[in-house]
Amino acid sequence: MIIIAKNIKHLRSLKKLSQEALAEELSITRSRIGSYEENRSAPTIEVLIKLSDYFKIPIDILLRNDLTKSKDSSFIEIGNQRVLFPITVDDNNDNLIEVVPVKASAGYLAGYDDPEYIEQLQKIKLPFLPTGKHRAFPIKGDSMLPMKDGSFVIGRFIEDRQEIKTGKTYVLVTLNDGMVYKRVMNNIDLNGSLLLISDNKLYHGYSVPINEVLELWEFTCSINTQEYSEEELKISSILSMFNDLGVELKALEKHLK
The missing domain is CATH 1.10.260.40 (lambda repressor-like DNA-binding domains)
Incomplete structure:
Protein backbone atom coordinates (compact mmCIF):
# COMPACT_ATOMS: atom_id res chain seq x y z
CA MET A 1 0.00 0.00 0.00
CA PHE A 85 -5.25 13.87 -16.37
CA PRO A 86 -1.49 13.34 -16.47
CA ILE A 87 0.76 16.33 -17.10
CA THR A 88 4.23 14.96 -17.81
CA VAL A 89 7.38 16.97 -17.14
CA ASP A 90 11.04 16.40 -18.00
CA ASP A 91 14.06 16.73 -15.71
CA ASN A 92 13.87 20.53 -16.02
CA ASN A 93 10.20 20.53 -14.98
CA ASP A 94 9.15 21.56 -18.51
CA ASN A 95 5.86 20.18 -19.75
CA LEU A 96 5.96 17.39 -22.32
CA ILE A 97 3.15 16.66 -24.75
CA GLU A 98 1.91 13.19 -25.60
CA VAL A 99 1.80 12.14 -29.25
CA VAL A 100 -1.08 9.90 -30.30
CA PRO A 101 0.42 7.79 -33.12
CA VAL A 102 -1.61 6.91 -36.20
CA LYS A 103 -1.68 3.21 -35.28
CA ALA A 104 -3.00 4.00 -31.79
CA SER A 105 -5.59 6.60 -32.78
CA ALA A 106 -8.35 4.01 -33.18
CA GLY A 107 -7.89 2.96 -29.56
CA TYR A 108 -7.80 6.49 -28.17
CA LEU A 109 -11.55 6.50 -27.50
CA ALA A 110 -11.11 3.55 -25.15
CA GLY A 111 -7.99 4.88 -23.45
CA TYR A 112 -8.33 8.67 -23.40
CA ASP A 113 -9.21 8.74 -19.67
CA ASP A 114 -6.90 5.87 -18.65
CA PRO A 115 -3.70 7.26 -17.06
CA GLU A 116 -1.79 4.06 -17.90
CA TYR A 117 -2.73 4.37 -21.59
CA ILE A 118 -1.69 8.03 -21.69
CA GLU A 119 1.57 7.38 -19.85
CA GLN A 120 2.76 4.89 -22.50
CA LEU A 121 2.36 7.37 -25.36
CA GLN A 122 5.52 8.87 -26.84
CA LYS A 123 6.29 12.40 -25.66
CA ILE A 124 7.95 15.47 -27.18
CA LYS A 125 8.73 19.00 -25.97
CA LEU A 126 7.69 22.08 -27.92
CA PRO A 127 8.92 25.04 -25.88
CA PHE A 128 7.07 27.66 -27.95
CA LEU A 129 3.59 26.42 -26.93
CA PRO A 130 1.40 28.70 -24.79
CA THR A 131 0.40 27.69 -21.27
CA GLY A 132 -2.04 24.83 -20.89
CA LYS A 133 -2.19 21.08 -21.43
CA HIS A 134 -1.36 20.07 -25.01
CA ARG A 135 -1.49 16.82 -26.98
CA ALA A 136 -0.62 15.90 -30.58
CA PHE A 137 -3.13 14.06 -32.77
CA PRO A 138 -2.69 12.48 -36.22
CA ILE A 139 -4.75 13.73 -39.16
CA LYS A 140 -6.22 11.20 -41.56
CA GLY A 141 -7.90 11.86 -44.89
CA ASP A 142 -8.49 15.10 -46.78
CA SER A 143 -11.54 16.56 -45.05
CA MET A 144 -9.52 19.44 -43.59
CA LEU A 145 -7.52 20.57 -46.61
CA PRO A 146 -4.96 22.03 -46.86
CA MET A 147 -3.98 19.94 -43.80
CA LYS A 148 -2.27 16.93 -45.36
CA ASP A 149 -2.98 13.32 -44.50
CA GLY A 150 -0.36 12.19 -41.97
CA SER A 151 0.08 15.62 -40.39
CA PHE A 152 -0.23 16.16 -36.64
CA VAL A 153 -2.37 18.79 -34.96
CA ILE A 154 -1.26 20.00 -31.53
CA GLY A 155 -4.23 21.08 -29.48
CA ARG A 156 -4.73 22.79 -26.11
CA PHE A 157 -7.15 20.99 -23.81
CA ILE A 158 -10.42 22.87 -23.29
CA GLU A 159 -12.20 22.00 -20.07
CA ASP A 160 -14.70 24.85 -19.93
CA ARG A 161 -17.22 24.57 -22.79
CA GLN A 162 -17.74 28.33 -22.53
CA GLU A 163 -14.30 28.71 -24.16
CA ILE A 164 -15.45 27.15 -27.46
CA LYS A 165 -15.10 29.76 -30.20
CA THR A 166 -17.18 29.63 -33.38
CA GLY A 167 -15.04 29.34 -36.49
CA LYS A 168 -12.00 27.86 -34.71
CA THR A 169 -10.71 24.34 -35.39
CA TYR A 170 -10.63 21.64 -32.73
CA VAL A 171 -9.74 18.00 -32.25
CA LEU A 172 -12.81 16.39 -30.70
CA VAL A 173 -13.18 13.00 -29.08
CA THR A 174 -16.84 12.07 -29.47
CA LEU A 175 -18.89 9.20 -28.17
CA ASN A 176 -20.08 7.95 -31.57
CA ASP A 177 -17.59 9.33 -34.10
CA GLY A 178 -14.32 8.78 -32.27
CA MET A 179 -11.55 11.30 -32.84
CA VAL A 180 -12.15 14.01 -35.46
CA TYR A 181 -10.55 17.31 -36.43
CA LYS A 182 -13.09 19.90 -37.60
CA ARG A 183 -14.01 23.56 -37.71
CA VAL A 184 -16.59 24.16 -35.00
CA MET A 185 -19.72 26.30 -34.90
CA ASN A 186 -20.89 26.73 -31.30
CA ASN A 187 -24.65 26.08 -31.15
CA ILE A 188 -24.75 25.10 -27.48
CA ASP A 189 -27.04 27.98 -26.49
CA LEU A 190 -29.24 27.37 -29.54
CA ASN A 191 -29.78 23.60 -29.41
CA GLY A 192 -27.14 22.08 -27.14
CA SER A 193 -24.86 20.96 -29.97
CA LEU A 194 -21.73 21.74 -31.97
CA LEU A 195 -21.83 21.93 -35.77
CA LEU A 196 -18.69 20.28 -37.16
CA ILE A 197 -17.61 21.52 -40.59
CA SER A 198 -14.89 20.24 -42.93
CA ASP A 199 -12.76 22.80 -44.77
CA ASN A 200 -12.98 20.50 -47.78
CA LYS A 201 -16.48 21.34 -49.02
CA LEU A 202 -16.89 17.87 -50.54
CA TYR A 203 -17.75 16.77 -47.00
CA HIS A 204 -21.02 17.76 -45.37
CA GLY A 205 -21.13 19.26 -41.90
CA TYR A 206 -22.95 17.52 -39.08
CA SER A 207 -24.03 18.28 -35.52
CA VAL A 208 -22.89 16.55 -32.37
CA PRO A 209 -24.73 16.95 -29.03
CA ILE A 210 -22.40 18.60 -26.54
CA ASN A 211 -23.01 15.79 -24.04
CA GLU A 212 -21.44 13.35 -26.54
CA VAL A 213 -18.19 15.36 -26.68
CA LEU A 214 -15.74 13.58 -24.37
CA GLU A 215 -12.69 15.77 -25.01
CA LEU A 216 -12.05 19.02 -26.84
CA TRP A 217 -8.61 20.33 -27.95
CA GLU A 218 -8.26 23.77 -29.55
CA PHE A 219 -5.80 24.03 -32.44
CA THR A 220 -2.46 25.49 -31.39
CA CYS A 221 -0.17 24.48 -34.26
CA SER A 222 0.42 21.68 -36.75
CA ILE A 223 3.35 19.55 -37.84
CA ASN A 224 3.46 18.43 -41.46
CA THR A 225 5.23 15.18 -42.21
CA GLN A 226 5.24 15.77 -45.97
CA GLU A 227 6.44 18.71 -48.03
CA TYR A 228 3.87 20.81 -49.91
CA SER A 229 4.19 21.04 -53.68
CA GLU A 230 4.07 24.45 -55.39
CA GLU A 231 0.59 23.69 -56.73
CA GLU A 232 -0.66 22.67 -53.28
CA LEU A 233 0.62 25.92 -51.79
CA LYS A 234 -1.34 27.92 -54.37
CA ILE A 235 -4.50 25.95 -53.63
CA SER A 236 -3.86 26.33 -49.91
CA SER A 237 -3.68 30.12 -50.20
CA ILE A 238 -6.91 30.25 -52.18
CA LEU A 239 -8.75 27.97 -49.73
CA SER A 240 -7.50 29.96 -46.76
CA MET A 241 -8.72 33.21 -48.34
CA PHE A 242 -12.20 31.79 -48.97
CA ASN A 243 -12.40 30.28 -45.47
CA ASP A 244 -11.51 33.63 -43.89
CA LEU A 245 -14.03 35.37 -46.11
CA GLY A 246 -16.73 32.87 -45.11
CA VAL A 247 -16.13 33.48 -41.41
CA GLU A 248 -16.27 37.24 -41.93
CA LEU A 249 -19.54 37.00 -43.90
CA LYS A 250 -21.11 34.83 -41.18
CA ALA A 251 -20.08 37.37 -38.54
CA LEU A 252 -21.52 40.22 -40.66
CA GLU A 253 -24.77 38.32 -41.23
CA LYS A 254 -25.14 37.69 -37.49
CA HIS A 255 -24.46 41.39 -36.77
CA LEU A 256 -27.09 42.54 -39.29
CA LYS A 257 -29.72 40.27 -37.71
Whole structure:
Protein backbone atom coordinates (compact mmCIF):
# COMPACT_ATOMS: atom_id res chain seq x y z
CA MET A 1 0.00 0.00 0.00
CA ILE A 2 2.98 2.33 -0.56
CA ILE A 3 1.11 4.18 -3.34
CA ILE A 4 -1.88 5.11 -1.18
CA ALA A 5 0.48 6.31 1.58
CA LYS A 6 2.30 8.63 -0.87
CA ASN A 7 -0.97 9.76 -2.43
CA ILE A 8 -2.62 10.75 0.84
CA LYS A 9 0.38 12.85 1.83
CA HIS A 10 0.63 14.46 -1.62
CA LEU A 11 -3.08 15.27 -1.90
CA ARG A 12 -3.02 16.73 1.60
CA SER A 13 -0.07 18.92 0.56
CA LEU A 14 -1.94 20.11 -2.56
CA LYS A 15 -4.74 21.25 -0.28
CA LYS A 16 -2.19 22.84 2.10
CA LEU A 17 -3.68 20.92 5.03
CA SER A 18 -1.97 19.71 8.17
CA GLN A 19 -2.51 16.11 9.25
CA GLU A 20 -4.76 17.40 12.01
CA ALA A 21 -6.85 19.47 9.60
CA LEU A 22 -7.33 16.55 7.19
CA ALA A 23 -8.21 14.23 10.09
CA GLU A 24 -10.86 16.70 11.18
CA GLU A 25 -12.31 16.84 7.65
CA LEU A 26 -12.53 13.03 7.58
CA SER A 27 -13.73 12.70 11.18
CA ILE A 28 -10.82 10.45 12.18
CA THR A 29 -7.79 10.93 14.44
CA ARG A 30 -4.58 12.69 13.42
CA SER A 31 -2.58 9.60 14.42
CA ARG A 32 -4.46 7.53 11.83
CA ILE A 33 -3.52 10.01 9.09
CA GLY A 34 0.10 9.76 10.24
CA SER A 35 0.05 5.97 10.18
CA TYR A 36 -1.40 5.95 6.65
CA GLU A 37 1.17 8.41 5.31
CA GLU A 38 4.05 6.52 6.96
CA ASN A 39 2.67 3.25 5.57
CA ARG A 40 2.36 1.74 9.04
CA SER A 41 -1.29 0.81 8.38
CA ALA A 42 -3.69 0.73 5.46
CA PRO A 43 -6.91 2.75 5.25
CA THR A 44 -10.10 0.78 5.74
CA ILE A 45 -12.70 0.79 2.97
CA GLU A 46 -14.70 3.32 5.00
CA VAL A 47 -11.71 5.68 5.13
CA LEU A 48 -11.01 5.15 1.42
CA ILE A 49 -14.58 6.20 0.67
CA LYS A 50 -14.11 9.30 2.82
CA LEU A 51 -10.84 10.15 1.03
CA SER A 52 -12.48 9.63 -2.35
CA ASP A 53 -15.44 11.85 -1.43
CA TYR A 54 -13.27 14.57 0.07
CA PHE A 55 -10.68 14.81 -2.72
CA LYS A 56 -13.29 13.93 -5.39
CA ILE A 57 -11.01 11.29 -6.89
CA PRO A 58 -12.14 7.70 -7.66
CA ILE A 59 -10.85 5.05 -5.24
CA ASP A 60 -9.16 3.03 -8.00
CA ILE A 61 -7.01 6.05 -8.94
CA LEU A 62 -6.08 6.58 -5.29
CA LEU A 63 -4.98 2.96 -5.01
CA ARG A 64 -3.39 2.27 -8.39
CA ASN A 65 -1.76 5.51 -9.59
CA ASP A 66 1.21 7.41 -8.22
CA LEU A 67 -0.13 10.95 -7.94
CA THR A 68 3.03 12.53 -6.55
CA LYS A 69 3.93 14.13 -9.90
CA SER A 70 0.44 15.52 -10.39
CA LYS A 71 -0.76 19.04 -9.69
CA ASP A 72 -4.25 20.43 -9.17
CA SER A 73 -4.24 21.10 -12.93
CA SER A 74 -3.60 17.39 -13.54
CA PHE A 75 -7.24 16.61 -12.81
CA ILE A 76 -10.38 17.34 -14.77
CA GLU A 77 -13.93 17.45 -13.41
CA ILE A 78 -16.23 14.70 -14.70
CA GLY A 79 -19.58 14.87 -12.97
CA ASN A 80 -18.84 15.26 -9.28
CA GLN A 81 -15.45 13.55 -9.40
CA ARG A 82 -11.99 14.52 -10.61
CA VAL A 83 -10.21 12.15 -12.97
CA LEU A 84 -6.43 12.06 -13.26
CA PHE A 85 -5.25 13.87 -16.37
CA PRO A 86 -1.49 13.34 -16.47
CA ILE A 87 0.76 16.33 -17.10
CA THR A 88 4.23 14.96 -17.81
CA VAL A 89 7.38 16.97 -17.14
CA ASP A 90 11.04 16.40 -18.00
CA ASP A 91 14.06 16.73 -15.71
CA ASN A 92 13.87 20.53 -16.02
CA ASN A 93 10.20 20.53 -14.98
CA ASP A 94 9.15 21.56 -18.51
CA ASN A 95 5.86 20.18 -19.75
CA LEU A 96 5.96 17.39 -22.32
CA ILE A 97 3.15 16.66 -24.75
CA GLU A 98 1.91 13.19 -25.60
CA VAL A 99 1.80 12.14 -29.25
CA VAL A 100 -1.08 9.90 -30.30
CA PRO A 101 0.42 7.79 -33.12
CA VAL A 102 -1.61 6.91 -36.20
CA LYS A 103 -1.68 3.21 -35.28
CA ALA A 104 -3.00 4.00 -31.79
CA SER A 105 -5.59 6.60 -32.78
CA ALA A 106 -8.35 4.01 -33.18
CA GLY A 107 -7.89 2.96 -29.56
CA TYR A 108 -7.80 6.49 -28.17
CA LEU A 109 -11.55 6.50 -27.50
CA ALA A 110 -11.11 3.55 -25.15
CA GLY A 111 -7.99 4.88 -23.45
CA TYR A 112 -8.33 8.67 -23.40
CA ASP A 113 -9.21 8.74 -19.67
CA ASP A 114 -6.90 5.87 -18.65
CA PRO A 115 -3.70 7.26 -17.06
CA GLU A 116 -1.79 4.06 -17.90
CA TYR A 117 -2.73 4.37 -21.59
CA ILE A 118 -1.69 8.03 -21.69
CA GLU A 119 1.57 7.38 -19.85
CA GLN A 120 2.76 4.89 -22.50
CA LEU A 121 2.36 7.37 -25.36
CA GLN A 122 5.52 8.87 -26.84
CA LYS A 123 6.29 12.40 -25.66
CA ILE A 124 7.95 15.47 -27.18
CA LYS A 125 8.73 19.00 -25.97
CA LEU A 126 7.69 22.08 -27.92
CA PRO A 127 8.92 25.04 -25.88
CA PHE A 128 7.07 27.66 -27.95
CA LEU A 129 3.59 26.42 -26.93
CA PRO A 130 1.40 28.70 -24.79
CA THR A 131 0.40 27.69 -21.27
CA GLY A 132 -2.04 24.83 -20.89
CA LYS A 133 -2.19 21.08 -21.43
CA HIS A 134 -1.36 20.07 -25.01
CA ARG A 135 -1.49 16.82 -26.98
CA ALA A 136 -0.62 15.90 -30.58
CA PHE A 137 -3.13 14.06 -32.77
CA PRO A 138 -2.69 12.48 -36.22
CA ILE A 139 -4.75 13.73 -39.16
CA LYS A 140 -6.22 11.20 -41.56
CA GLY A 141 -7.90 11.86 -44.89
CA ASP A 142 -8.49 15.10 -46.78
CA SER A 143 -11.54 16.56 -45.05
CA MET A 144 -9.52 19.44 -43.59
CA LEU A 145 -7.52 20.57 -46.61
CA PRO A 146 -4.96 22.03 -46.86
CA MET A 147 -3.98 19.94 -43.80
CA LYS A 148 -2.27 16.93 -45.36
CA ASP A 149 -2.98 13.32 -44.50
CA GLY A 150 -0.36 12.19 -41.97
CA SER A 151 0.08 15.62 -40.39
CA PHE A 152 -0.23 16.16 -36.64
CA VAL A 153 -2.37 18.79 -34.96
CA ILE A 154 -1.26 20.00 -31.53
CA GLY A 155 -4.23 21.08 -29.48
CA ARG A 156 -4.73 22.79 -26.11
CA PHE A 157 -7.15 20.99 -23.81
CA ILE A 158 -10.42 22.87 -23.29
CA GLU A 159 -12.20 22.00 -20.07
CA ASP A 160 -14.70 24.85 -19.93
CA ARG A 161 -17.22 24.57 -22.79
CA GLN A 162 -17.74 28.33 -22.53
CA GLU A 163 -14.30 28.71 -24.16
CA ILE A 164 -15.45 27.15 -27.46
CA LYS A 165 -15.10 29.76 -30.20
CA THR A 166 -17.18 29.63 -33.38
CA GLY A 167 -15.04 29.34 -36.49
CA LYS A 168 -12.00 27.86 -34.71
CA THR A 169 -10.71 24.34 -35.39
CA TYR A 170 -10.63 21.64 -32.73
CA VAL A 171 -9.74 18.00 -32.25
CA LEU A 172 -12.81 16.39 -30.70
CA VAL A 173 -13.18 13.00 -29.08
CA THR A 174 -16.84 12.07 -29.47
CA LEU A 175 -18.89 9.20 -28.17
CA ASN A 176 -20.08 7.95 -31.57
CA ASP A 177 -17.59 9.33 -34.10
CA GLY A 178 -14.32 8.78 -32.27
CA MET A 179 -11.55 11.30 -32.84
CA VAL A 180 -12.15 14.01 -35.46
CA TYR A 181 -10.55 17.31 -36.43
CA LYS A 182 -13.09 19.90 -37.60
CA ARG A 183 -14.01 23.56 -37.71
CA VAL A 184 -16.59 24.16 -35.00
CA MET A 185 -19.72 26.30 -34.90
CA ASN A 186 -20.89 26.73 -31.30
CA ASN A 187 -24.65 26.08 -31.15
CA ILE A 188 -24.75 25.10 -27.48
CA ASP A 189 -27.04 27.98 -26.49
CA LEU A 190 -29.24 27.37 -29.54
CA ASN A 191 -29.78 23.60 -29.41
CA GLY A 192 -27.14 22.08 -27.14
CA SER A 193 -24.86 20.96 -29.97
CA LEU A 194 -21.73 21.74 -31.97
CA LEU A 195 -21.83 21.93 -35.77
CA LEU A 196 -18.69 20.28 -37.16
CA ILE A 197 -17.61 21.52 -40.59
CA SER A 198 -14.89 20.24 -42.93
CA ASP A 199 -12.76 22.80 -44.77
CA ASN A 200 -12.98 20.50 -47.78
CA LYS A 201 -16.48 21.34 -49.02
CA LEU A 202 -16.89 17.87 -50.54
CA TYR A 203 -17.75 16.77 -47.00
CA HIS A 204 -21.02 17.76 -45.37
CA GLY A 205 -21.13 19.26 -41.90
CA TYR A 206 -22.95 17.52 -39.08
CA SER A 207 -24.03 18.28 -35.52
CA VAL A 208 -22.89 16.55 -32.37
CA PRO A 209 -24.73 16.95 -29.03
CA ILE A 210 -22.40 18.60 -26.54
CA ASN A 211 -23.01 15.79 -24.04
CA GLU A 212 -21.44 13.35 -26.54
CA VAL A 213 -18.19 15.36 -26.68
CA LEU A 214 -15.74 13.58 -24.37
CA GLU A 215 -12.69 15.77 -25.01
CA LEU A 216 -12.05 19.02 -26.84
CA TRP A 217 -8.61 20.33 -27.95
CA GLU A 218 -8.26 23.77 -29.55
CA PHE A 219 -5.80 24.03 -32.44
CA THR A 220 -2.46 25.49 -31.39
CA CYS A 221 -0.17 24.48 -34.26
CA SER A 222 0.42 21.68 -36.75
CA ILE A 223 3.35 19.55 -37.84
CA ASN A 224 3.46 18.43 -41.46
CA THR A 225 5.23 15.18 -42.21
CA GLN A 226 5.24 15.77 -45.97
CA GLU A 227 6.44 18.71 -48.03
CA TYR A 228 3.87 20.81 -49.91
CA SER A 229 4.19 21.04 -53.68
CA GLU A 230 4.07 24.45 -55.39
CA GLU A 231 0.59 23.69 -56.73
CA GLU A 232 -0.66 22.67 -53.28
CA LEU A 233 0.62 25.92 -51.79
CA LYS A 234 -1.34 27.92 -54.37
CA ILE A 235 -4.50 25.95 -53.63
CA SER A 236 -3.86 26.33 -49.91
CA SER A 237 -3.68 30.12 -50.20
CA ILE A 238 -6.91 30.25 -52.18
CA LEU A 239 -8.75 27.97 -49.73
CA SER A 240 -7.50 29.96 -46.76
CA MET A 241 -8.72 33.21 -48.34
CA PHE A 242 -12.20 31.79 -48.97
CA ASN A 243 -12.40 30.28 -45.47
CA ASP A 244 -11.51 33.63 -43.89
CA LEU A 245 -14.03 35.37 -46.11
CA GLY A 246 -16.73 32.87 -45.11
CA VAL A 247 -16.13 33.48 -41.41
CA GLU A 248 -16.27 37.24 -41.93
CA LEU A 249 -19.54 37.00 -43.90
CA LYS A 250 -21.11 34.83 -41.18
CA ALA A 251 -20.08 37.37 -38.54
CA LEU A 252 -21.52 40.22 -40.66
CA GLU A 253 -24.77 38.32 -41.23
CA LYS A 254 -25.14 37.69 -37.49
CA HIS A 255 -24.46 41.39 -36.77
CA LEU A 256 -27.09 42.54 -39.29
CA LYS A 257 -29.72 40.27 -37.71
